[in-house]
Amino acid sequence: MTSAILLTGGTGTLGRLVAPHLRPAATTLRVLSRQARASADGIEYVTGDLTTGEGAAEAVAGVDVIVHCAGTSKGDDVKTRHLVDAATAAGRPHLVYISVVGADRTPVVSGPDRAMFGYVAAKRAAEVIVAESGLPWTTLRATQFHELTLTTARAMARLPVVPAPAGFRIQPIAAAEVAERLAELALAGPAGLVAEMGGPRTYDMKDLLRGYLKATGRRRPVLPVRLPGKAAAAFRAGANLTPGHAVGHRTWEDFLAGRTVPA
Numbered sequence: 001m002t003s004a005i006l007l008t009g010g011t012g013t014l015g016r017l018v019a020p021h022l023r024p025a026a027t028t029l030r031v032l033s034r035q036a037r038a039s040a041d042g043i044e045y046v047t048g049d050l051t052t053g054e055g056a057a058e059a060v061a062g063v064d065v066i067v068h069c070a071g072t073s074k075g076d077d078v079k080t081r082h083l084v085d086a087a088t089a090a091g092r093p094h095l096v097y098i099s100v101v102g103a104d105r106t107p108v109v110s111g112p113d114r115a116m117f118g119y120v121a122a123k124r125a126a127e128v129i130v131a132e133s134g135l136p137w138t139t140l141r142a143t144q145f146h147e148l149t150l151t152t153a154r155a156m157a158r159l160p161v162v163p164a165p166a167g168f169r170i171q172p173i174a175a176a177e178v179a180e181r182l183a184e185l186a187l188a189g190p191a192g193l194v195a196e197m198g199g200p201r202t203y204d205m206k207d208l209l210r211g212y213l214k215a216t217g218r219r220r221p222v223l224p225v226r227l228p229g230k231a232a233a234a235f236r237a238g239a240n241l242t243p244g245h246a247v248g249h250r251t252w253e254d255f256l257a258g259r260t261v262p263a
């Protein structure tokens, strides 16, 4: 089936990896970005900002499928609301959304929860907006990408003492593997909430950080810090993990070593 496809977040870590899978099947592949970009590599760029809704109507015009990968640490609910409103006015495109494992299991209630876990709450709110949009939809939840894990580890490793949220574990996955699945879902029919995707192994945060420090030749103490609040308690209980769906093939060690792993 060929379709006109809008990819939001197509300039980001995940979206850049989704685009090549969509291109062969798309009559038009359009990417929405906040920056003006010249069309290239079979991609038509439109300028817009989902936080304000500017450019959303132009972005969704005439598309059959929207793959919604635009996201930041804040306000993914607002961005998704603007996209859904524009898509609804334009027709009935299939909306494919990427969310995070644990979005439905992480209660974000208090001030400290909001400060640390507002991202997860916004992802959950965005999931609900998608499901209640009246559009045909598919939502995939994935665990944290290796790419983000590396960015976090690098930032932490610069500190003289490296704080590690006590009792937190992560199950990182290669963004490329999530991208392939997301594109497959986009090119199939609407499926609602599909089986989530997690990486092949689970790591205690402090062990992962110690491993990273060792691998990069740094000597720093890692200090476990107990985070307050219900959301942190949910993470300590494993809300962000999906051991029953450890479907990723590329481990964190493979990623750090630059190894590609066949599926």
Ligand SMILES: NC(=O)c1ccc[n+]([C@@H]2O[C@H](COP(=O)([O-])OP(=O)(O)OC[C@H]3O[C@@H](n4cnc5c(N)ncnc54)[C@H](OP(=O)(O)O)[C@@H]3O)[C@@H](O)[C@H]2O)c1
Pocket (backbone or CB within 6 Å): 008, 009, 010, 011, 012, 013, 014, 015, 032, 033, 034, 035, 048, 049, 050, 051, 052, 068, 069, 070, 071, 072, 076, 079, 098, 099, 100, 101, 123, 142, 143, 144, 145, 146, 148, 149
């Ligand atoms: N990173 C993870 O570990 C992880 C795990 C599970 C799910 N996810 C989800 O996967 C999605 C992509 O994550 P990522 O790591 O690829 O993010 P990323 O590398 O930070 O890229 C973010 C993308 O969102 C676009 N964007 C941001 N704000 C926008 C706005 N106001 N209007 C329009 N576009 C906007 C950016 O486009 P421009 O800068 O070109 O405007 C960029 O393409 C997010 O929804 C995220 O929640 C991420």
